[in-house]
Amino acid sequence: MDKTVVLGITGGIAAYKGAEICRLLVKSGLKVKVIMTRAAAAFVSSLTFETLSGGPVGLEMFQRPASWEIQHVSWAQEASCFLIAPATANIIGKTSQGIADDLLSTTIMAAAGPVIFAPAMNVEMYNNVVVQENIARLKSLGYHFIEPESGFLACGDQGRGRLAEPQKIVDYLLKVLQQKKDFEGKTFLITAGPTREPLDPVRYLSNYSSGRMGYALAEAALERGGRVVLVSGPVGLKPPFRADFTAVNTALEMRDAVLKEFPEADIVIKAAAVADYRPEDISLQKIKKSGGDLVVKFQKNPDILGELGKLKKQQLLVGFAAESESLAENASRKLKNKNLDMIVANDITAPGSGFEVETNQVRVITRGGEIKDFPLMAKRELADKILDEIITLKKST
Numbered sequence: 001m002d003k004t005v006v007l008g009i010t011g012g013i014a015a016y017k018g019a020e021i022c023r024l025l026v027k028s029g030l031k032v033k034v035i036m037t038r039a040a041a042a043f044v045s046s047l048t049f050e051t052l053s054g055g056p057v058g059l060e061m062f063q064r065p066a067s068w069e070i071q072h073v074s075w076a077q078e079a080s081c082f083l084i085a086p087a088t089a090n091i092i093g094k095t096s097q098g099i100a101d102d103l104l105s106t107t108i109m110a111a112a113g114p115v116i117f118a119p120a121m122n123v124e125m126y127n128n129v130v131v132q133e134n135i136a137r138l139k140s141l142g143y144h145f146i147e148p149e150s151g152f153l154a155c156g157d158q159g160r161g162r163l164a165e166p167q168k169i170v171d172y173l174l175k176v177l178q179q180k181k182d183f184e185g186k187t188f189l190i191t192a193g194p195t196r197e198p199l200d201p202v203r204y205l206s207n208y209s210s211g212r213m214g215y216a217l218a219e220a221a222l223e224r225g226g227r228v229v230l231v232s233g234p235v236g237l238k239p240p241f242r243a244d245f246t247a248v249n250t251a252l253e254m255r256d257a258v259l260k261e262f263p264e265a266d267i268v269i270k271a272a273a274v275a276d277y278r279p280e281d282i283s284l285q286k287i288k289k290s291g292g293d294l295v296v297k298f299q300k301n302p303d304i305l306g307e308l309g310k311l312k313k314q315q316l317l318v319g320f321a322a323e324s325e326s327l328a329e330n331a332s333r334k335l336k337n338k339n340l341d342m343i344v345a346n347d348i349t350a351p352g353s354g355f356e357v358e359t360n361q362v363r364v365i366t367r368g369g370e371i372k373d374f375p376l377m378a379k380r381e382l383a384d385k386i387l388d389e390i391i392t393l394k395k396s397t
């Protein structure tokens with residue numbers, strides 16, 4: 001593989017494992033350039049990395065360069081990928097706050113390609129809310145993280161914080177390098193989450209949708225080179241940083257946002273769980289319980305997916321069907337009636353499937369009647385499978 005990886009080594013006990021990672025990267029056919037922090041150099045000698053990578057190791061920002069290029073910029077440009085392994089709490093914190101005060105942090109800041117952190121630290125450090133917030137922020141900005149493992153730590157503690165296995169880190173990096181960019185130039189319109197239909201100023205009707213499937217699809221589409229417009233009901237998730245994000249509450253707001261974005265979209269995935277009904281009257285005052293039983297009249301919400309099916313031109317339209325009975329029949333009917341190109345159906349009563357869980361098990365049906373069943377898997381993994389099906393469908397038209 002004719003690609004260059006910049007390997008950043010930071011100052012923790014696991015710095016010595018960086019040598020094994022360097023060796024495995026070279027063995028995979030990658031060109032490796034190593035940058036060590038000052039703290040890392042207190043743990044292992046740069047000579048080890050010079051020998052393993054077959055080149056000079058970057059140590060100081062202001063060392064006299066061998067050639068007159070600005071090293072942090074030229075290495076950042078040359079690198080197809082950055083790997084910081086082990087990554088200290090310090091480098092994670094600095095990157096999340098935009099601090100560039102040494103060669104490694106400055107080069108990371110100049111990086112255009114993917115950056116992967118493999119953290120390693122004491123369990124209390126790893127669990128510190130500040131560290132966790134920094135990780136969450138960086139993840140939302142598109143940085144990759146390889147979770148540390150649990151076990152006996154060098155400091156004598158027991159818990160999560162041990163650097164992931166070198167082979168696992170290298171395998172992850174190779175996967176990132178091989179990431180398909182098969183949606184470059186395509187615009188996705190993805191909806192996610194529930195809607196909230198107000199009854200009075202403090203109450204609403206909603207459902208258990210967590211938004212995870214839609215957000216996973218947005219992430220996958222971005223990683224595969226697409227532009228993503230994400231329209232989301234209220235959920236507890238951070239939208240991917242690079243998505244164009246619109247937050248909505250009600251089905252009517254969702255309809256407005258979707259119709260506005262629809263003309264520009266190439267692929268529309270409606271993963272939101274839009275309420276079918278809304279209270280006909282919204283009380284301006286909080287409804288009091290003194291009035292005895294409460295009878296609420298519900299009014300039908302617009303069928304957004306059906307409307308899109310009628311308006312559809314270049315757009316490839318994908319719907320979701322969350323059913324608790326007669327899954328195949330209901331999903332196939334929806335596909336036909338709403339003029340969809342594909343429907344992703346899931347039985348929300350199946351264990352590990354549907355709302356509020358990290359996993360899903362679905363059946364994908366296309367307009368041509370092809371059926372594909374996917375086993376239970378993480379929603380993020382399933383998102384890629386659904387995108388693969390979209391590619392297959394596009395090729396067949």
Ligand SMILES: Cc1cc2nc3c(=O)[nH]c(=O)nc-3n(C[C@H](O)[C@H](O)[C@H](O)COP(=O)(O)O)c2cc1C
Pocket residue numbers: 009010011012013014037038039040087088089090091120121122125
């Ligand atoms: C013996 C020893 C072990 C350390 N191990 C870790 C570690 O595993 N993870 C970590 O985040 N910091 C660790 N530290 C603290 C870092 O070395 C310190 O935060 C340093 O400023 C990191 O600098 P760097 O991120 O520029 O490499 C350790 C410090 C010492 C003295």
